[in-house]
Amino acid sequence: MVSRPRRITGVHRSSPALPFTVPVAVPFTLAVALVLTGCGGDGVQGRPGASGVRDPYFPKLGNGGYDVTHYGLKLAYDPDTERLTGTAEITARATQDLSAFNLDLKGLDVEAVSVAASVTGAAAEAGAGEDARWNRAGHELTVRPRDGLDKGETFRTTVRYSGVPETLTDPDGSQEGWLRTADGALALGEPTGSMTWFPGNHHPSDKASYDIVITVPEGLRAVSNGELTDESTRDGRASFSWHTAEPMASYVATVAIGRYDLTRTTTKDGLPVVVAVDPTQAEASRAALAGIPGILEWAEAAFGPYPFSSSGAIVDREDDVGYALETQNRPVFPGAPDTGLLVHELAHQWFGDSVTPGSWRDMWLNEGFATYAEWLWEEDHGGDTAEEIFNSLYSGDYFDDPELDAAVWAFPPAKPSGAANISDSPVYERGAMVLHKIRRTVGDVVFHNMLRGWAAAHRHGNATTADFTAYVEKAAPDKHFGEIWDDWLYGEGKPARP
Incomplete structure (x- = not known):
């Protein structure tokens, strides 16, 4: 950034300035399936996982007792009603015997929570689970499975919730979280904003792969990290599926919804370069964005092989966001970037996103x-x-x-x-x-x-x-x-x- x-x-x-968050009004429903290593059949109760990882500046951010390996998010958003609904599946490994564990989730109303223990293969994909007890305190969602979760096993938690995704105000005065834009929304997470639109272990020390599916009204486009694996339209709704195979910290996960022009090119080595540009910024951005393959070639010579399976950029309007952010695979820019800013955010793909x-x-x-x-x-x-x-x-x-x-x-x-x-x-x-x-x-x-x-x-x-x-x-x-x-x-x- x-x-x-x-x-x-x-x-x-x-x-641009650093992200921060301010409250926004948007009804939201999201179900989260969390697969964590845990519960055996012996009823071991364990102890609660920590409610924070004691970060020097954000001590209550993140959670202890488990290690997330995958997030699967299914979201639907309508800018006219500001309604966001969804389902998320999170796969992780328990690092201790757990009687309870926490997820970071800010400002949304939880409807139900279930936990599926010791799930693998087809059972893991099916989403089966038993209802679990839970409670809220601040941004902490504490989940108590029916049985204790054993260290080294896999479990999934499904959380159903609804409410208003917030825009947060950071200590430095900048905004992040769920940002309303002129024609949609933009989700940015540095340092704490990702917990406003999906529950998880929101500290940079816990990275995971992602699958994000976003459904929006036909005519809009939803852009995220990784590669676009599927795109379909049905009954006036368009769905976009994005897959990020490499580990990603949640603060560089993004969803951008709007009337973007999407272009696909490749570098000399065949790396996909996917660029999404707000139409009002297309002309001013064209020359700089055309330089992305050359910047990546230079950066590989300086820093080593590019660490991800695609690259690109998201360019929104200056009034929609006040800073650039190194969201993984394709950084976000507030209006047309210059070459220096492109170099900075693309270098972050090595230093910040990969390392x-x-x-x-x-x-x-x-x-x-x-x-x-x-x-x-x-x-x-x-x-x-x-x-x-x-x-x-x-x-x-x-x-x-x-x-x-x-x-x-x-x-x-x-x-x-x-x-x-x-x-x-x-x-x-x-x-x-x-x-x-x-x-x-x-x-x-x-x-x-x-x-x-x-x-x-x-x-x-x-x-x-x-x-x-x-x-x-x-x-x-x-x-x-x-x-x-x-x-x-x-x-x-x-x-x-x-």
């Missing part, structure tokens, strides 16, 4: 890397070098605003001041400066090998800042990084030496 004004190669531009942070404190591993990708692109395409951008930031003449130049040093990139600051300038610019300091220390060849190696080592997984510093030290054992870690990554204030 990009969230504050920046200057690229001497040109000041305003970059996902272990907690929201590790946000700089997303944004510092994506920002440095912009620097590398400029350097390779006749703009300022990364060294020149680094020096401009350090000297305080990078932005056109002294307050923005000073904001770079507000806190260390690895220690944001709080939940409201995880998308502030130090996470982006100073995070990129950390990478440039490493590059200076090890040289270009070793540094570029590090970028590719880091993306490969944690492909489709999660990583923390500690994982990264250990990786760098192992990759260049003859170099010393103490000053970089102490002064640039974790140190308060502006380091004494550039």
Whole structure:
């Protein structure tokens, strides 16, 4: 994501702001089938799973006791009535004996919950289950199966609910969740908004594959992550089925509903590129979006093989969303993007979407890397070098605003001041400066090998800042990084030496 004004190669531009959420009125019904490893036939009761994973900034986000492996969502939405209905199936593995477990679900009325224990194969697909007890507290939906769920077994929970999908307001003042648009809706989830439109384990540390089917009035289109596997129209309703095979954190899951123009192309290597553009943005977006295959080719040379089975973009109107977000496979843009913003969000497919942070404190591993990708692109395409951008930031003449130049040093990139600051300038610019300091220390060849190696080592997984510093030290054992870690990554204030 990009969230504050920046200057690229001497040109000041305003970059979109981070997502947040505001209440919206939409009746919604969704049934969720959750397959988790659990209950044997011996009636073991276990203990409740944790109601949060103790994230440093969002401690009640996510849940303990199970590991989701698959979400299957079936949704129907009508913009005229603002009604969303659906069914979701979630498959996961229990990591302890469970007497109860939680799902994150915000602002919707639960109608019924059932749990199917020890389901595999055809039985798992059939959706059978027994009614379970449940209760709500805030965004926590606590489910109590009839029998305890054993560690290592599979179980499914079906949740039926209805209500109003909300737009949330984040601590930084931005909006996310279920956003109403001029001709439909847009679901965005960083950092907490996905729980407004489907229940689940909504922390980046728990990734899963997805199948999402969206039914909308004929004439509208529904776009999501992954590949479009089926499209049909019946009785004035159009259905679109999207499949994401690679693990995905829920905060980069998306649904975009509207009158999009959809185009399909491929890269030189045959990678599908699917682009959905609001018709009002088509002309302004055409040239930049045509550059996606070239950007991906450049990024593969810099970061290694593209980590997913398709790419592309979703371009909505500027009034519909106030920021760009790296939704997996096809990032979302508020109006026509420029090349620098495309590079940033496509780089996130490696750094953020494939290599996902272990907690929201590790946000700089997303944004510092994506920002440095912009620097590398400029350097390779006749703009300022990364060294020149680094020096401009350090000297305080990078932005056109002294307050923005000073904001770079507000806190260390690895220690944001709080939940409201995880998308502030130090996470982006100073995070990129950390990478440039490493590059200076090890040289270009070793540094570029590090970028590719880091993306490969944690492909489709999660990583923390500690994982990264250990990786760098192992990759260049003859170099010393103490000053970089102490002064640039974790140190308060502006380091004494550039």
